[in-house]
Amino acid sequence: MxxxxxxxxxxxxxxxxxxxxxxxxxxxxxxxRSQPPPDIRPPIEASTPQPDSTDEEGSAGLFHIVEPGQTLYWISRHYGVPIEELIQVNHLNKPDELYVDQRIFVPGARVLTWSWPVPGGEILSYFGERRNGHRHTGVDIRGRKGQEVLAVRSGRVLFSSSMRDYGRTVILDHGDGLRSLYAHNSKLLVQKGQQVYRGQAIARVGQTGNATTEHCHFEIRRGEVPVDPLPYLRQ
Ligand SMILES: [Zn+2]
Known part of the structure; x- marks a missing residue:
């Protein structure tokens, strides 16, 4: 007027x-492009990946739960998704005023974080340390005997059996050229070919194979080649 x-x-x-x-x-x-009420959510199909399987290939996206201090800019950078897209798909009226525990749908995002294989377990030995003339091919993580060893990412069981110095060992194939290996277990809880999810118990800590104490020898392999796992676990 x-x-x-x-x-x-x-x-x-x-x-x-x-x-x-x-x-x-x-x-x-x-x-x-009218703004619907803030409680309207993106299509439900996009939000239904199982809680621990959101790093599966072809994921439609995921919900990010806002933590204190996080901004839309942070979320955009973290997942590599444009801010404009986050605003649009979440119908954000006030994109600069996120609140703690707000659910932000991030289209096309995949969980890039890997979880720690032995909860609370400290590192006893690092990747690349020389021992007995060999370079250490993984990290050793302390654990109590029988404590659960958890899959660091979703994947398929490539190997679950005994392996000379490694003792009872599980190897997971994560489908993108990366594998994770968990050695010296007292017990194996998964079978070859099985699909497992991040955080799922796949074995129990032990001292089988060439081990002087109860621990998990953990490796990440790019194909057959062990690489330093810590940069992955600390993403
Ligand atoms: Zn080791």
Whole structure:
């Protein structure tokens, strides 16, 4: 209304006639992207990956739970998804005012974080340390005998059996060229070919094979080649 008044007073009639349909079309465009109430969520199909399987290939996305201090910019950077897309898909009226525990749907995102294989277990020995003339091919993580060893990421069991110095060992194939290996277990809880999810118990800590104490020898392999696991686990 104010605009029209201004238009009337400042512009000639012909200009006003030209402006009117423009204002109308702008108004319609505004309606087209009208903001639904904040409680409207993205399509449910997009939000149904199992809690621990969101790093499966082809995931439609995931819900990020906002933690203290996190901004939309942070989420955008973290998952590599444009801010505009986050605003649009989440119908955010106030993108600069996220609140703690707010659920932000991140389209196309995959969980990149890996979980720790032995909860609470400290590192006894690092990757690359020289021992008996050999480079250590993984990290040794302390654990109590019988404590659960957890899959660090979802994947398929490639190997679950005994392996010379490694003792009772599980190897998971994560489908993107990376594998994780868990050695010296007292007990194996999964079988070859089985699908496992991040955080699932796959073995129990032990001292089988060439081990001097109860621990999990943990490796990440790129194909057959062991790489330092810590940069992955600390993502
Ligand atoms: Zn080791």
């Amino acid at each position: 104010f605009t029209m008044e201004v238009a009337k007073s400042c512009l000639g009639q012909s200009t006003l006639l030209w402006l009117a349909p423009l204002a109308l079309s702008l108004g319609l465009a505004g309606c087209g």
